[in-house]
Amino acid sequence: MSTSFAEENYLKIIYRLSEGHDEDISTNAVAELTQTKAASVTDMLRKLAEKGWVNYQKYQGVRLSPAGEKIALGIVRKHRLWEVFLVEKMGFNWDEVHEIAEQLEHIESDSLIDKLDEFLEFPKTDPHGDPIPTKNGVMPELGYLHLSDIKADKRCVLMGVAKDSAIFLQLLTKMQLSLGATLHVLEVNAFDRSISVSIDNAPAVFISHEVAKNILVKLA
Amino acid sequence: MSTSFAEENYLKIIYRLSEGHDEDISTNAVAELTQTKAASVTDMLRKLAEKGWVNYQKYQGVRLSPAGEKIALGIVRKHRLWEVFLVEKMGFNWDEVHEIAEQLEHIESDSLIDKLDEFLEFPKTDPHGDPIPTKNGVMPELGYLHLSDIKADKRCVLMGVAKDSAIFLQLLTKMQLSLGATLHVLEVNAFDRSISVSIDNAPAVFISHEVAKNILVKLA
DNA sequence: AATATTTTTTAGTTGGGCCTAAAAAATAAA
DNA sequence: TTTATTTTTTAGGCCCAACTAAAAAATATT
Structure with missing residues (x-):
């Protein structure tokens, strides 16, 4: 069965909202991310x-079936591979690729994606550190930690971001925070939960809790 | 003003039908290429x-306005650049890229196309020898001849094809006819207008008029 | 010039995906 | 536990881009 542009977007968004927990997704949550009204979401959920x-029962929320998850993972795979292409081959910055990849993710051609994957040398993650689902629909678990959870005196490496809005990414760039940066957490400031961090051994700077929450790291 | 997928397809098809002559395009001709019914075309022409x-007057046929031509050339430019990408970078054959490029041509991002153009080293033609419109909307005139119009004893080089259906292209490949091949027309056979041609100095083979009509060459 | 044929347009529907407004169900507060 | 609030669904419409069937215009034939 073939999927429309709109259907693919809904499945992708339900997938995103489901990541990391096991509860059903509310109609309103879907409406917010699809930029539509709750009534429209109800319509579409019935169709899906x-x-x-x-799986959808009215008033009970929604979750992906195995078939739906497979489609969603395919879209995410395409989105992230195209993002790698845009950054690695086309020279875009990591804050510029989301909107274009939102379009490219709907291009339908299995052989194109296979060839793109090969051309990019089988990347494991996208430019934001997010894992790329495998061809057979498995999302690799990378098990990163949030920088906001790292204790004082620990060292870690910046592996990804939990948010890919352009203004957030631009801020990180301004702060010299890019994938692979080594972070030494010197202090956690109780007052505002900001942290003092040395980035790549430079003099320490403050990172707000809000920012730290959205930075993914692994301990060094 | 923004253009929908469907509108872009209509403009592209009207452009294609207008190439090389100055008459208005009939509703039926458009219907055939868009794979829709004449009534649907009438609707869309009114909207366009x-x-x-x-420019459209009922019962009088249609032609692109300067604004419409500019949009059409933009679509054709994207289509052909993506075809180059698919063949040169992704390893597709020239008979495999049309359908994928039909999708990619609707991706909206000027900066992407600029970067793609650069990445491909500013190609002048697509994998079928068709000229790629410039960024500012000019279609280069290459002035090729049809192989069917070449006189006996002349030598020429295969520069393009006038049709890009997969079965036609696959036949050419089977016959060792690819871009850049040198062709020596030995004889024009009056009976069926087939021609005897030596391809890259190999022993002569027959090429039907139907095939020769769709092969573009320049004299050597 | 009158008639037949072909092409094109109009009129009326359909389905997809969205909307608003109102009703119904679920949840929270008194 | 009754009432108020929030969430979700239904009902009815809208716009886009397609469709069929019938009418009208253009073109071809006799």
Whole structure:
């Protein structure tokens, strides 16, 4: 069965909202991310349920069926591979690629994606450190920690971001925070939960809790 | 003003039908290429005329306005650049890229196309020898001849094809006819207008008029 | 010039995906 | 536990881009 542009977007968004927990997703949550109204979401959920891509009971929220998850993972895979292409081959910055990848993720050609994957030398993560689902629909678990959870005196490496809005990414760039940076957490400031961090051994700077929450690291 | 997927397809098809002559395009001709019915075309032509992209008077046929031509050339430019990408970078054959490029041509991002153009080292033609419109909307005139018009004893070089259906292209490949091949027309056979041609100095083979008509060459 | 044929347009529908407004269900507060 | 609030669904419409069937215009034929 073939999927429309709109259907693919819904499945992708339900997937995103489901990551990391096991509760059903509310109609309103979907409406917010799809930039539509709750009534429109209800319509679409009924259709998706009919096609067997979600489990949906009215007033009970929604979750992806195995078939729906497979489609969603395919879209995420395409999105992230295209992002790698845009940054690595086309010279875009990591804050510029999201909107373009939102379009490219709907291009339908399995052989194109296979060839793109090979051309990019089988990347494991996208430019924001997010894992790229495998061809057979498995999302690798990378198990990164949030910088906001790192204790004082620990050292770690910046592996990814938990948010890819352009203004957030631009701020990181301004602060010299890019993938692979080594971070030495010197102090956690109780007052505002900001942290003092030495980035790549430079003199320490403050990082707000809000920012630290959205930075993913692994301990060095 | 922004253009929908469907509108872009209509403009592209009207452009294609207009190339090389100065008559208005009939509703039926458009219907055939868009794979829709004449009634649907009439609807769309009215809309395109309202937006100022075509000149259309009912029962009189249609032609692109300067604004419409500019949009059409932009689509064709994207289509052909993506085809170069698919063949040169992704390793597709020239008969495999049309459908994928039909999708990619609607991706909206000027900076992406600029970067793609640069990445491909500013190609002048696509994998079928068709000229790529410039960024400012000019279609280069290459002035090739049809192989069917070449006189006996002349030598020429295969520069392009006038049709890009997969079965035609696959036949050419089977016959060792690819871009850049040198062709020596030995004889024009009056009976069926087939021609005897030596390809890259190999022993002569027959090429039907139907095939020769769709091969573009320049004299050597 | 009158008639037949072909092409094109109009009129009326359809389905996809969205909307607003109102009703119904679920949840929170008194 | 009754009432108020929030969330979700239904009902009814809208716009886009397609469709069929019938009418009208253009073109071809006799």
